[in-house]
Amino acid sequence: MYQLKPLIDFNDKLSTNSPMYSMKNIHTKNVNSDCNEVVYDDVILNNVEKKQDELLKQINEIKDLLAILKAELSKPKIASPGKEKHKMHNKNVDFLKNGVNYDVVLNASVKNPPNSLLVLNKLWPDLVKFEFSWHVHSSLKGLPKNLQKFENLSANDSKSSTSQLRIRVVWKEVWCDCELVVSPLNCAPLLGEVNFLRFLNNNLSYEEMDTSTQTIFQTKLDICHCLQYCDNFQQQQEYYSDLIDGLEKNKWLAGNQLTIVDVACWSVLTNMKNPNLNSSLSKWFNNCNAYLTKSN
Amino acid sequence: MVIEAQEVNKNENQESANISKKQQKKLAKDALKAARKDEKKQTTENAEPEEDISAGCYGRFNLIQSEDDATSERRKRVFTHVKCLQKGIVGSTVWVRARLHTSRAKGKQCFVVLRQQEFTVQGILAVSEKTSKAMVKFASNISKESLLDICAIVSLTPQRIDSCSQKDVELNIIQIWEVSRAKPQLPLLVEDASRPVTDEDEGLNIRVNQDTRLDNRVLDLRTPANQAIFRLESYVCHLFREALSNQGFIEIHTPKIINAASEGGANVFTVSYFKGNAYLAQSPQLYKQMAIAGDFEKVFTVGAVFRAEDSNTHRHLTEFVGLDLEMAFKYHYHEVMQTIGNVFLEIFKALRKRTSELEAVKQQYGFEPFKFLDPPLCLDYSVGISMLREAGEEVGDEDDLSTPQEKLLGRLVRAKYDTDFYILDKFPLAIRPFYTMPDPHNPKYSNSYDMFMRGEEILSGAQRIHDPELLTERAKHHGIDVEKIKSYIESFLYGCPPHAGGGIGLERVVMLYLGLDNIRKTSMFPRDPKRLTP
Numbered sequence: 001m002y003q004l005k006p007l008i009d010f011n012d013k014l015s016t017n018s019p020m021y022s023m024k025n026i027h028t029k030n031v032n033s034d035c036n037e038v039v040y041d042d043v044i045l046n047n048v049e050k051k052q053d054e055l056l057k058q059i060n061e062i063k064d065l066l067a068i069l070k071a072e073l074s075k076p077k078i079a080s081p082g083k084e085k086h087k088m089h090n091k092n093v094d095f096l097k098n099g100v101n102y103d104v105v106l107n108a109s110v111k112n113p114p115n116s117l118l119v120l121n122k123l124w125p126d127l128v129k130f131e132f133s134w135h136v137h138s139s140l141k142g143l144p145k146n147l148q149k150f151e152n153l154s155a156n157d158s159k160s161s162t163s164q165l166r167i168r169v170v171w172k173e174v175w176c177d178c179e180l181v182v183s184p185l186n187c188a189p190l191l192g193e194v195n196f197l198r199f200l201n202n203n204l205s206y207e208e209m210d211t212s213t214q215t216i217f218q219t220k221l222d223i224c225h226c227l228q229y230c231d232n233f234q235q236q237q238e239y240y241s242d243l244i245d246g247l248e249k250n251k252w253l254a255g256n257q258l259t260i261v262d263v264a265c266w267s268v269l270t271n272m273k274n275p276n277l278n279s280s281l282s283k284w285f286n287n288c289n290a291y292l293t294k295s296n
Numbered sequence: 297m298v299i300e301a302q303e304v305n306k307n308e309n310q311e312s313a314n315i316s317k318k319q320q321k322k323l324a325k326d327a328l329k330a331a332r333k334d335e336k337k338q339t340t341e342n343a344e345p346e347e348d349i350s351a352g353c354y355g356r357f358n359l360i361q362s363e364d365d366a367t368s369e370r371r372k373r374v375f376t377h378v379k380c381l382q383k384g385i386v387g388s389t390v391w392v393r394a395r396l397h398t399s400r401a402k403g404k405q406c407f408v409v410l411r412q413q414e415f416t417v418q419g420i421l422a423v424s425e426k427t428s429k430a431m432v433k434f435a436s437n438i439s440k441e442s443l444l445d446i447c448a449i450v451s452l453t454p455q456r457i458d459s460c461s462q463k464d465v466e467l468n469i470i471q472i473w474e475v476s477r478a479k480p481q482l483p484l485l486v487e488d489a490s491r492p493v494t495d496e497d498e499g500l501n502i503r504v505n506q507d508t509r510l511d512n513r514v515l516d517l518r519t520p521a522n523q524a525i526f527r528l529e530s531y532v533c534h535l536f537r538e539a540l541s542n543q544g545f546i547e548i549h550t551p552k553i554i555n556a557a558s559e560g561g562a563n564v565f566t567v568s569y570f571k572g573n574a575y576l577a578q579s580p581q582l583y584k585q586m587a588i589a590g591d592f593e594k595v596f597t598v599g600a601v602f603r604a605e606d607s608n609t610h611r612h613l614t615e616f617v618g619l620d621l622e623m624a625f626k627y628h629y630h631e632v633m634q635t636i637g638n639v640f641l642e643i644f645k646a647l648r649k650r651t652s653e654l655e656a657v658k659q660q661y662g663f664e665p666f667k668f669l670d671p672p673l674c675l676d677y678s679v680g681i682s683m684l685r686e687a688g689e690e691v692g693d694e695d696d697l698s699t700p701q702e703k704l705l706g707r708l709v710r711a712k713y714d715t716d717f718y719i720l721d722k723f724p725l726a727i728r729p730f731y732t733m734p735d736p737h738n739p740k741y742s743n744s745y746d747m748f749m750r751g752e753e754i755l756s757g758a759q760r761i762h763d764p765e766l767l768t769e770r771a772k773h774h775g776i777d778v779e780k781i782k783s784y785i786e787s788f789l790y791g792c793p794p795h796a797g798g799g800i801g802l803e804r805v806v807m808l809y810l811g812l813d814n815i816r817k818t819s820m821f822p823r824d825p826k827r828l829t830p
Contacts, residue, residue, distance in 0.1 A: 102679045105713055135669035137714065138644065170669060170714070184711035185687055 103166035105181040106196065107137075107189075110144055112177040112228065114193045115267035116260075117150065117169065119292040123263060124204050128164050137172035147171070177228060193267060194225040197260040216246075217254050217261060224264040228271070236276060244280050253284070262288055350431040356474040357445070378412035381462050385450050392417075392446045392467070393475065395518070398487065401436030408435065409460060410446065410467070411486075414520035414656055416460040419448060419467040431472070441478035441486065441515070447471035461520075483512045490519035492660050506816065513821060513830055521660035524653035525818055529806045531650065532643055533598060536619050536800075539642045543635065545594040545621065550583035552576060552600060556780055563604045565614075576602035579799060582784050584622035585760060589792040596621035601801075606825045610814045611752065611804060615823040619805075622797030629733070629743050629759035632796035636757065637672040637719060640747065644668050644717070647809060657810050666716050666750075666809050673709070673718040677741070680720050683708050694724040694740060706751020721745045723758075730774040731767060733759040743796070749808035757798020764788045 108114050120130050134151055136143050150169070180190040180199060190199055198221065209217065223239050230236050243253060243265060254261040266288045269275050277285060364371050376390040394410035394417075401407075404423035409416050421427060421435045438444070448467035456463045489504045509516040516522060537547065553567065553574045565576040580597050587595045601618035621639075625631040644666060648654075657663050684691050684705055691701065709718050725734050725742040735741035744758030761767045764785050771778055771785070778785070806818040816822040821830055 102675070102682065107714070135671060135673065138648070138666070138668045138670070168673075168713070172714070181712055183686065184708065 103168050105168045105170060107170050107172045107174045107179040107181065109174040109177050110140065110147065110171055112193075112271050113147060113150065114178045114196065115270045116193055116197055116263045117167070119263055119266075120167075120200070122292060123200075123258065123260065128204055130164075131166045133166065133168050135168065135170045137170050139173040140171055143171055192225050193228075194221050194264050197221070197264050201260050213254075217259070220253060220261045221264060224261065224268050227265070227268050233276065237278070240278055240281055244278075244284070247280055247284060251287075258291070263292070266292060348428045348430050349426065350428040353427075353471045354431045354434050354473065356477070360475065378410065378415040378417050378462065381417050381450055381465050381467070383452070383464050386452050386465060387450065389447065389449050389470070390467075392448065394444060394446065396438050396440055396442050396444055398440065399436055399438065401432070404429070404432065406432050406436045408469075410444070411518075414523040415462065417462040417465065417467060418453070418457050418460050419446065419469050421469045421472070426470075435469070435472050438472075438474060439478050439480040441482060441518075442474055443476040443478075445471075445473040445475050482515065484508055484515055486515060486518050489516050490521060490660060493662070506814065510816060510822065510827065511830075517820070519660070520656040522817075524656035525806065525810065525812075526820060528647065528650060528653050528657075528810070529802065529818060531647070532806055532809075533617075533619070533802060535643045535646050536596075536639065537598070539639045540594075540596045540621060543594065545596045545623070546592060548584070548587050548592070548595045548597050549599065550577065550580035550597055552602070565602050565604045578603055579618065580620050581799075582787075584620055584797060585784075585792075585795065586787045588622050588624050588795045589762075589787050589790070593793070594621075594623045598802075601799075608825055611807070613803065613815055613819060613822055613824055616804075616815075616819065617802040618799050619802055620797065620799040622795055624793035624795045627794075629794075629796040632759075633674070633719065633721070633745050633757075634671070636747070636755065636798055637674070640717060641668065641670055641672060643805075644809070654810075657812075661810070661812060664811055666811075667710075667714055668717040669713065669715045673713050673715050674721055675709070675718060677720055677722045677724065680705055683712075694726050696724075696727040702748070702753060703751040706748055709748075710751075716750045717748065719745055719747050728758060730770045730776055731758075731760050732770075733761050745798075747798075749805065750811060752804070752808055754804050754808060755798045755800045757796060759794065759796040762788050762792040762794055 106114065106117075108117075117132070132150075176191050178191075178193050178196060180196045182190070182199075190196060220243060223242055227236070227239050230239065247253065250256050252258050252262050253265060266285065269277070269285055275285075373391045375393055376385075378392060378394055381390070381392075392410065392412070394412040397409040397411040397416055399406060399408040406421040408419045408421070410419050421432050423429050423432050446467065446469055448469045448471075450465050451468055453464060453466045457466065484504045488502045489509060491501070491503060493503070494501070504516070517526070541547075553569065554577050555574060564578055566573050567576060568574075579601055580599065584595055584597065597618075597620050599618060600615055602615050603612070604614060605612055621636065623632045623635060648666070654663060678693070680697075681691050681693065684697075684701060687704065687708055689701060689704060691697070697705065706716075710716060721744075722735060722741045723744045723746065724740055725732065726740075728742050728744050733743040735743055742758065744756075746753050746757075747755040761770060767785050767788065768778055771781060803815050803818045806812075807815050810818070812818060816824070
């Protein structure tokens with residue numbers, strides 16, 4: 001564009017005659033102010049800016065920390081049944097998070113060996129793998145021959161380094177059939193094979209059960225435990241009839257799926273010298289035996 | 297004779313007429329005394345052959361200088377051990393050589409307790425047609441701890457004697473001879489020294505201080521508990537040798553005077569060696585390894601080890617017996633670790649059968665049976681650390697365990713696994729000596745292991761580096777002057793099989809197996825910074 005010269009020259013400042021007190025313009029810094037003052041203002045402003053930045057940073061840090069805390073505090077909620085189930089589906093059973101440190105110890109009695117150990121890997125086949133190691137406690141002088149079958153178990157599983165739970169079985173003089181020590185600091189030992197199975201079931205099973213089935217399930221487990229210490233024929237038969245309740249409709253003792261009830265009952269009956277089984281129970285037992293002892 | 301004495305008196309009086317009266321009186325008195333003594337002696341001498349029916353059945357042997365010839369009656373005597381005095385031989389006459397444990401004279405009777413090693417039996421001597429009063433008096437005046445030869449008839453006791461180890465029988469003494477006399481004043485009584493350690497204040501509870509015991513170790517060693525402890529200790533050593541020999545190990549002997557400190561330089565004793573200095577071996581480590589490089593494959597050694605550590609704790613000695621072993625393996629050092637673990641198991645299994653000795657120790661110190669697992673429990677160091685953290689202890693991943701932490705871990709392991717013996721594997725590389733082989737998967741860890749008994753470390757071992765270059769590198773990393781360990785590194789120059797090993801302190805193993813509180817109890821003549829005698 002062609003530039004035009006200004007018609008009027010405003011070299012000198014326009015001074016308006018006003019009665020008002022003129023204020024310093026705060027928006028344009030260099031109006032009516034000398035150089036030093038400008039620098040001073042800048043320094044102040046910079047400082048303020050810096051401070052603000054710092055504060056913002058700190059607030060952000062606090063926010064992050066709070067977020068972490070929140071995440072950590074809400075973890076127990078993750079362990080609630082619903083989410084646990086979700087975890088199970090992902091095949092990420094982490095026993096270490098459930099208070100188990102490295103391994104659990106199962107003190108087993110030689111007289112009533114926990115046969116369920118033999119079939120543990122069949123209960124939750126695609127969910128969890130168990131690793132066993134075997135020890136004899138010094139309270140025993142030697143190991144009976146019939147327990148050799150247990151030792152083979154570790155030989156088969158020793159290759160799997162992906163096991164989620166290491167079970168250290170110690171043959172020992174135990175006053176009940178077996179005793180599970182998870183962590184001596186956090187909880188008392190769990191007595192009895194049935195409770196050992198319950199412990200695993202609580203950690204692993206994702207099957208939702210309504211209250212009534214749950215009650216029957218637990219009652220049957222209790223019966224399995226009592227059966228072991230029962231020396232009265234009458235009582236024994238009563239227990240049996242309770243156990244086979246519902247067996248006509250279902251293949252297994254608690255529904256159409258193999259559960260710990262079957263395993264617990266099978267283990268107890270295997271240890272018994274004369275189980276005096278009735279027909280339906282013996283059919284189930286043979287069935288169970290065949291299923292559990294067949295190799296994969 | 298009285299008249300005679302008076303006459304002598306008179307004569308004297310006359311002779312010493314010029315001496316002062318006081319002196320005269322005194323002299324007279326003395327003379328009278330002497331006379332009476334003389335008189336008494338004569339009477340007893342005269343009376344003895346007639347009165348003492350037991351002469352020849354008691355007295356003091358002359359110093360036995362092996363003067364008896366082969367046909368003499370004394371050499372044909374068959375002696376019975378006190379522990380063999382049982383119901384089965386009631387009525388037979390036996391010879392026993394034993395110490396006088398205690399004696400108690402009661403009118404015309406004298407009860408003695410005789411002790412041979414840790415076994416005690418009661419003996420009775422009573423005045424009768426065969427036994428004279430003088431013999432009973434002689435018996436009751438024998439000082440305690442004297443060594444006696446006794447001929448006696450074994451008889452049943454009317455009541456069980458609870459204070460003796462032989463509870464059903466006692467000895468009716470026929471002959472009693474003093475073989476070696478003990479000084480009547482004893483620095484400590486064996487009875488006091490063997491009193492059970494209890495916290496109860498009831499009754500007589502005199503105890504003997506540990507230092508008094510060690511100052512008079514000869515007397516102290518006579519207590520049943522000490523007899524048992526040192527017999528067990530010998531047995532442990534024997535078992536160690538036997539278990540390893542059965543597996544093809546050979547015993548070697550390594551020099552104890554060496555030219556350079558074998559493990560670090562701080563805790564080593566310097567001895568003058570002709571014109572220069574030499575050191576006392578802190579461990580047979582290097583020599584064991586050289587034996588491996590010399591193709592012996594499996595070696596062990598039993599010998600003294602010296603540590604110049606000025607620590608006066610319950611578990612440190614400056615000289616102790618080291619049981620060391622070293623073994624070449626094929627591909628994994630766990631072959632060696634398991635071998636060592638099994639040696640321990642064999643020792644433990646054999647020891648639990650020695651019930652009589654264990655009972656003796658239990659009597660005095662209380663003994664909680666030693667628990668172990670077969671096969672032994674083996675945990676990784678990281679697992680141990682996480683167990684400690686679970687218990688609220690703050691430990692870094694690569695920290696060494698302090699003594700309280702070790703003990704705590706021992707308690708945790710005992711609570712969970714119910715075992716007093718366990719192996720901790722894969723220690724951090726940083727806290728092990730320079731010759732320890734690093735872990736192949738994680739450079740922070742190493743192929744090394746410690747074994748623990750009742751929460752205290754008894755063995756520390758590892759796979760050793762058998763490659764001279766890696767060894768030099770590790771030594772430099774630890775700031776060790778490579779020149780000084782040149783001969784050690786050189787021994788691997790000509791090829792050496794992979795090997796691992798470890799060393800045990802004999803005294804410590806016995807102490808911990810028995811659950812004793814002080815290592816001085818399991819060392820016969822302990823050496824510590826404050827004790828060089830006896």
